[in-house]
Amino acid sequence: MTRQFFGTDGIRGRTNKGVMTAATAMRVGQAAGRHFLRGDHRHRVVIGKDTRLSGYMMESALVAGFTSVGMDVVMTGPLPTPAIALLTREMRADLGVMISASHNPFEDNGIKLFGPDGFKLSDDDEARIEALLETELELADAADIGRARRIDDARGRYIHAVKRSLPDDVRLDDLTIVVDCAHGAAYEATPSAIWELGAKIITLGVEPNGRNINDGVGSTSLDALKARVIAEGADIGIALDGDADRLIVVDEKGTAVDGDQIMALIGSQWAAQGRLRGGGVVATIMSNLGLERFLDAKGLSLIRTKVGDRYVLEAMKAGGYNVGGEQSGHMILLDHATTGDGTVAALQVLAALVKSGRPASEMLHLFDPVPQLLQNVRFESGDPLAAQAVKDAIAAGESDLGGSGRVVIRKSGTEPLIRVMAEGDDADLVKRVVHSICDAVRGAC
Structure with missing residues (x-):
C-alpha cells in the first residue's frame, strides 16, 4: 500500500496544510486508538509535545480522537521525545504520542507514535493505522468515552531516568558546559539534569515562544553555541534539536563534533569496559568511511542501514547491538533508552571527558573523516x-x-x-x- 500519511519518522508536514491538520490529527487519534484497543483493561495513551505554537492545536485534536474511541489520555506538556517513549513503557500505556517535527522550523509539526514497549511502531502497525484512516471508525458509547488529564511529575521522572544513565562514580562538578536546547522540548529537563549532576551550566535556546524552535540555535545551527563556548571558556558545548533526540557536540575550541565521532567514542569506550554488545556499532550508509576504518582498527565492526533512525534501531534489535546512531546526531543507546536520546548520549560523552582528564578537542576527534x-x-x-x-x-x-x-x-x-x-x-x-x-x-x- 502506498503511504499517504506515514514517512520514515511518523507523520510530518507544514501545519494546517496537507496531512498536518487538526482534522487529520483527530483521525490519527481515532485510528491509532482503535488499533491499540486490545484486551478488556482500561486503555491509556501518553501524549507529549515540543514547544511549537501548533502543538496546542494538535494536542487538543489528538485528545479528541483518542477519547472518542474510549482511550484515556495522559498529557505531559513539553518533554523530549525519549521521555515520552520512557513514560509510555513505565506507565504501562498502550500507546505513546510525541507531537514534534524534530529539527524542522516552527511552521512544521509531526506525530510520532510509540508502542507499549516504548519503541517506535513497526511498518506493519503504521500500515494498519493508515488503512484505518480510510474507514468509518467505530466510536465509543457515551459511557465509555475516555478521560483526559495532565500530570505534573513527568519531567521529574525523565530527569531521574537520565541521571541514572551516568555511571555511579562520575560527577560533573569540575565541568563548565554550554547547553543549547534549541528553544525546544528539553528546555527545562536537560539543563536541570546536568546541573543536578554538579556541572556549571550556561544555557542557550531555553526561552521558547512557540515560534523560535530551532531558529538560529540547536544541533542544526551551531554558530551561536560555538561562539558561546569560546566566550565563556567552557569545557564543552552540547546541542540538541527541537525534540531532543539528536546530539551534536562542540569542543572547547569551538569545533563541531558530529554523530560519527560520538559513536566512535561511545563504541570504543564501551568495548574497553566490556559493555559493548554485538561486537560493533550500527550506523547508516551516510556515516563516514573514517568511522568504519577506526572501528575496524579496534577489532569492531560497522553495520550500515538505510537512512533513518528506525532502520538503525531495527538492525540493533535484530543483531543484539546496544550502540547505534546517525552522523546527524541521533544516538540510540539501548542500555538506557528505546529511541534516540540526546541527553543520555551527552552524559556518556561527559562521563568520558571526566574520566579521561583530557580536553574535549583531543578526546572527541578520534579519526580524520574521509573527504x-x-x-x-x-x-x-x-x-x-x-x-x-x-x-x-x-x-x-x-x-x-x-x-x-x-x-x-x-x-x-x-x-x-x-x-x-x-x-x-x-x-x-x-x-x-x-x-x-x-x-x-x-x-x-
Whole structure:
C-alpha cells in the first residue's frame, strides 16, 4: 500500500496544510486508538509535545480522537521525545504520542507514535493505522468515552531516568558546559539534569515562544553555541534539536563534533569496559568511511542501514547491538533508552571527558573523516535512477574510487530529490564523481 500519511519518522508536514491538520490529527487519534484497543483493561495513551505554537492545536485534536474511541489520555506538556517513549513503557500505556517535527522550523509539526514497549511502531502497525484512516471508525458509547488529564511529575521522572544513565562514580562538578536546547522540548529537563549532576551550566535556546524552535540555535545551527563556548571558556558545548533526540557536540575550541565521532567514542569506550554488545556499532550508509576504518582498527565492526533512525534501531534489535546512531546526531543507546536520546548520549560523552582528564578537542576527534561530498538534484517526475546514463555514471564513479571510497545514491523520503554522495581519500576525485553523477541525473530529468 502506498503511504499517504506515514514517512520514515511518523507523520510530518507544514501545519494546517496537507496531512498536518487538526482534522487529520483527530483521525490519527481515532485510528491509532482503535488499533491499540486490545484486551478488556482500561486503555491509556501518553501524549507529549515540543514547544511549537501548533502543538496546542494538535494536542487538543489528538485528545479528541483518542477519547472518542474510549482511550484515556495522559498529557505531559513539553518533554523530549525519549521521555515520552520512557513514560509510555513505565506507565504501562498502550500507546505513546510525541507531537514534534524534530529539527524542522516552527511552521512544521509531526506525530510520532510509540508502542507499549516504548519503541517506535513497526511498518506493519503504521500500515494498519493508515488503512484505518480510510474507514468509518467505530466510536465509543457515551459511557465509555475516555478521560483526559495532565500530570505534573513527568519531567521529574525523565530527569531521574537520565541521571541514572551516568555511571555511579562520575560527577560533573569540575565541568563548565554550554547547553543549547534549541528553544525546544528539553528546555527545562536537560539543563536541570546536568546541573543536578554538579556541572556549571550556561544555557542557550531555553526561552521558547512557540515560534523560535530551532531558529538560529540547536544541533542544526551551531554558530551561536560555538561562539558561546569560546566566550565563556567552557569545557564543552552540547546541542540538541527541537525534540531532543539528536546530539551534536562542540569542543572547547569551538569545533563541531558530529554523530560519527560520538559513536566512535561511545563504541570504543564501551568495548574497553566490556559493555559493548554485538561486537560493533550500527550506523547508516551516510556515516563516514573514517568511522568504519577506526572501528575496524579496534577489532569492531560497522553495520550500515538505510537512512533513518528506525532502520538503525531495527538492525540493533535484530543483531543484539546496544550502540547505534546517525552522523546527524541521533544516538540510540539501548542500555538506557528505546529511541534516540540526546541527553543520555551527552552524559556518556561527559562521563568520558571526566574520566579521561583530557580536553574535549583531543578526546572527541578520534579519526580524520574521509573527504565526503553530498549534493541534491531536484526532479519533477519519473525515476531518474532508472536511466541508463545515470546507471553508467554511477558505475564509472564506483570504478574510479575503487576500494578507497564509496558512492551512495538515494531518493529523499520527504522531497523530490536525488541525493548523491561520494567519499574517498582523494577529495578532488570525490568532487568529480559527484558532479558527474549529478549531471547525469539532471540530464535524465
